[in-house]
Amino acid sequence: MKLAIVLIGYGNVARRFVTLLDESRDAFRARGVEPVIAGVATGRHGRVFEVAGLDTARVDPALAAGDAGEPASVPFLASALDRLRIEADHVFKARVVIETTPLDVRLGQPAIAHVRAAFAGGAHVITANKGPVAIAYRALAAEARAAGVSFLFEGAVMDGVPVFNLVRETLPGCTVTGFRGVVNSTTNFLITAMERGEPFAPALKRMQDAGVAEADPSLDVDGWDAAAKGAALANVLLDADVTPQMVEREGISAETASRAVATLKDGRRLKLVASGQGRGAGARVRVALEDLPADDPLAIVDGQANALEIDTWPMGRLVITQRDGGMEKTAYALVTDLLTVARRLRNGSAE
């Protein structure tokens, strides 16, 4: 089956996704799936669209030659999906929007608008942006069900490591009653550097120079990224209905250094932990600095590694640890979500 793909956001993750599609062609061919990139929209470098599919090698020059006066992303998306439906409904089994714009932790925009425009155009949505699931999961999941399309977001937390898929696909009938995770790499790098005696400011500068931390690091160091991931995990795994603003939140600062050193001296490790307890309206989500025993599975996570522990009935506590992080893993999450869309289409069911 041919799937028409429209990419909203064309940064490193989306670009790696395009090459990974090609490297994963055996997996797609074995499942009889042929993804076709029909449209690409960027925030500042224009948009390109071809009903018949783009030559992906020519997307970059086409974007470079693009007209800055082109319409904003929501009208572009609506029009692209319309044209695909009207002109190519016989060619494509389905339309899939892949959303990889940057996180807006306050309102989740324009990502949420993109998701809704996709649903309105009858398209499945795959996003690596944690905004929609952290801020509006319950509403968006209901809208996807009503539109008869999939809403998938494995890349939103812990890159491509199966977190949402782990529970949905491999733990049927299991109830998640809580979670705790080290899910933000920048703060984890910084705390580890401070444990070793490096002060906050130069450690942060070193990470910004290496491209690990953003020029404006507040999203990470103030705990907002972890709060968004905690909200996303709580909304999906604990059936909560919270936003990042509702998460009890702590960040790190220059003052964290002495605590990190003292904790390490004590044979323990200081970590910024996102956690959730309880279910539904009773779920309580927080991001806090915690002193962990050295043999805690979250304590051993360093560098770009992440780890998430889920507490379940009847399986008890399970931990999934990502030892090698990075952008390519997020791109892989988009691939797995695309294969899930294809599987559901083939089976004619939400499974």
Next chain:
Amino acid sequence: MKLAIVLIGYGNVARRFVTLLDESRDAFRARGVEPVIAGVATGRHGRVFEVAGLDTARVDPALAAGDAGEPASVPFLASALDRLRIEADHVFKARVVIETTPLDVRLGQPAIAHVRAAFAGGAHVITANKGPVAIAYRALAAEARAAGVSFLFEGAVMDGVPVFNLVRETLPGCTVTGFRGVVNSTTNFLITAMERGEPFAPALKRMQDAGVAEADPSLDVDGWDAAAKGAALANVLLDADVTPQMVEREGISAETASRAVATLKDGRRLKLVASGQGRGAGARVRVALEDLPADDPLAIVDGQANALEIDTWPMGRLVITQRDGGMEKTAYALVTDLLTVARRLRNGSAE
């Protein structure tokens, strides 16, 4: 859909499975699946069978009153599946054999004979016995495909923790290039006790008294159980075709004590690690004592906890850790495999 279930082996895991089916009734009902226990065969306490389904509360007294002269398990299974097919084909969507007999690490019998008798009777097979997958996976998988039935075994390694399902269901298109795991609890308990200065023999006796170690502990302490799990993992995840006998194998003994103490003194941990590298005919599987850095995800695994690291393209190294082990978890693996059989039947595909 109604599924007719025949249990071969009726020890603690199978008994817990029966009660867990009842506790998981919401998960089954949501999927429109109704499992019916039609037969139970034990090694020494007879067999019971009713085409219309057994009253599970009465299985124990029925077995206690059973006739020791009843036929052996393979003829019982063949006859039970025949009767279900002939007399109740209109009632049941499918027949499922759940095999939980003890491991025979040399020949995998009678488990392999049970699996083949089930295939011959057109039944799907779910087993928590690692023998069939460790000894004859490639042949049995081909026979299952030919018979158009499922062959599932999530409970064979790390109780119910998704290991095989993790790769099959959540990492599509991912290639596993290696694994290493702490997968045997008895040796892990013993090494930890020896690290703390307890000699081998009393530590083993203490574990036998607690019911953790078997009366004949050689399967565990000589590394055979870990070798069987290593072979099972290699056969499924690395496309190998090995048996436990082909695994390079090391066990633990009284002599391990001094090494465990010295390793801990050195800030490291001694663990019995099952590992595999390479794929297909090039896969190499071993069980060996390894000195691990204290922050290795396998080093922090104590007590009944287990952990498995898989090395993959493109996701790098992922670790799944089971913090709470036990028999109930293996029973849950049987439940998840049964839900997988039901999903495949509903979708009319192997997905």
